[in-house]
Amino acid sequence: ILNVEQSPQSLHVQEGDSTNFTCSFPSSNFYALHWYRWETAKSPEALFVMTLNGDEKKKGRISATLNTKEGYSYLYIKGSQPEDSATYLCAFTHADGLTFGKGTHLIIQP
């Protein structure tokens, strides 16, 4: 079983503040690292897919970095807004498909 660890499990952030959270994954047999945004009562939606060590991706106020040698990725949210409240999942691509972490549940407080 491949372990994908996310921390923290939950996070409360004041509106306007910036925040970040972590995904740790096995550094061997690496193919790709995904980040998904999952709102309550909806399906997960892809934010980023990264494959190369040192990759940095950005979409609006959200960005992510990747370190395949040490097996971690960070997701950053700048200037949090209430609509950013969601669970953020990371997933590690390996030979048998995608293994997901348990997610970081982010709550933005007005």
Place this chain on the structure above:
Amino acid sequence: DAGITQSPRHKVTETGTPVTLRCHQTENHRYMYWYRQDPGHGLRLIHYSYGVKDTDKGEVSDGYSVSRSKTEDFLLTLESATSSQTSVYFCAITRKRTENTEAFFGQGTRLTVV
């Protein structure tokens, strides 16, 4: 939105009865996956398929079987449902198994076994 639909969306069934969940895609993606979502566990892989009639077990496959007779359909069967299988089930598809290919998810099926 990716063309992926799950049916039924909600189901309540009794312990010991068989249940089949359907995932249908119109994207012609080769790879299809069934996950279950439970509090404290996130998404866990049950079974996956890498082509018609080609399937393999995931992390939590006990008590489940799958079939894929057509590219567009991936069926998940609980032969004899148990209360521990009460969960929300998600189907996902990917164009490729590896590399930088994102997954698209169905809307989920909420299954309650009483």
